[in-house]
Amino acid sequence: MTTMSEQTTDQRPLPERVAADLRDEILSGIVLPGAVLLTAELRKRFVTSSATVERALHILCEERLVTRCADTADEAPNAVVLEHRQRTMQPARSLAPADPGQPFRWVTEARRRGVRATCVLLEVKPVPKPPAHIVQALGLNAGNPVLLRSQILTFDNEPAGLVKAYFPLQIVQGTEMMEHRKIRGGTSTLLAQLGYPPRRCVDSVSARIPTQEQHALLKLPRNVPVLRTFRVVHSDNDRPVEAHDTVEAGHLYELQYEFSQIL
Known part of the structure; x- marks a missing residue:
């Protein structure tokens, strides 16, 4: 999977870059419906903050690719992948x-x-x-x-x-x-x-x-x-x-x- 260090020439805001990678994986079937995207794991994968992950997941929520679920053990809610509508x-x-x-x-x-x-x-x-x-x-x-x-x-x-x-x-x-x-x-x-x-x-x-x-x-x-x-x-x-x-x-x-x- 891609990490932010591999995208040094990408000038898009970081939340959009994170959302782009996750979107591609959802639409391609790499990440299946029902999978939980853990905020903590996404922070580590993309070497970024909870706030950045939160904004990225919000973008995917707007596209109805994921839905949010609260996790009291984490600083921010996780997300559940929906069946994509493409x-x-x-x-x-x-x-x-x-x-x-x-x-x-x-x-x-x-x-x-x-x-x-x-x-x-x-x-x-x-x-x-x-x-x-x-x-x-x-x-x-x-x-x-x-x-x-x-x-x-x-x-x-x-x-x-x-x-x-x-x-x-x-x-x-x-x-x-x-x-x-x-x-x-x-x-x-x-x-x-x-x-x-x-x-x-x-x-x-x-x-x-x-x-x-x-x-x-x-x-x-x-x-x-x-x-x-x-x-x-x-x-x-x-x-x-x-x-x-x-x-x-x-x-x-x-x-x-x-x-x-x-x-």
């Missing part, structure tokens, strides 16, 4: 249109993994001048408008992701996609019905520091990064028909991609 999702499973009468595949996949997942629609609006990266991703000409549909994804009633989905306005104009309501089965199902079934998607994934908007909408604890996935969906003839700009709460979300060897 859920593993497989993006490829949500690409295909939903079966008739079924909900959005993302919701179905989450429920299959024992998570109560919902989508909360925020806004639906035409964007006359879309951002440059959307214009490029959708292969549009300057001045071509798009439709923006944004929503919050929740895990067990807790905000887990913010999605901004863009569509060329010319292919969705006049459809129910323009209405401020959820699309049964998701937008990929409607696009397939319109003659634009998803055939290929390209995901670009990166870690980011959350913006003020993302921090507020996702109700993030402090110092928690977001996972940003930019997905472009292509239909027949490799035509781009959808671009998703998604940020997921780093303490709640894990992406899993499966690959087979290509010969």
Whole structure:
């Protein structure tokens, strides 16, 4: 296990560094749910004070990774590790249109993994001048408008992701996609019905520091990064028909991609 002496170049405040090491061990499964983090042992391990350990554990409490328990034999309360809430999702499973009468595949996949997942629609609006990266991703000409549909994804009633989905306005104009309501089965199902079934998607994934908007909408604890996935969906003839700009709460979300060897 890492000690503070091995982190001489880390300029973060000491409580954040201690919390970072413990967080990684909890999320990685090195420290299992139910384990007790003893303040006295943490003081020795990190060669630091009870006050520093106390602040580190407080950070993890805010993220609901641990809960506190009093110990009269120690100067400060210890902590019990909770079952971490980071859920593993497989993006490829949500690409295909939903079966008739079924909900959005993302919701179905989450429920299959024992998570109560919902989508909360925020806004639906035409964007006359879309951002440059959307214009490029959708292969549009300057001045071509798009439709923006944004929503919050929740895990067990807790905000887990913010999605901004863009569509060329010319292919969705006049459809129910323009209405401020959820699309049964998701937008990929409607696009397939319109003659634009998803055939290929390209995901670009990166870690980011959350913006003020993302921090507020996702109700993030402090110092928690977001996972940003930019997905472009292509239909027949490799035509781009959808671009998703998604940020997921780093303490709640894990992406899993499966690959087979290509010969």
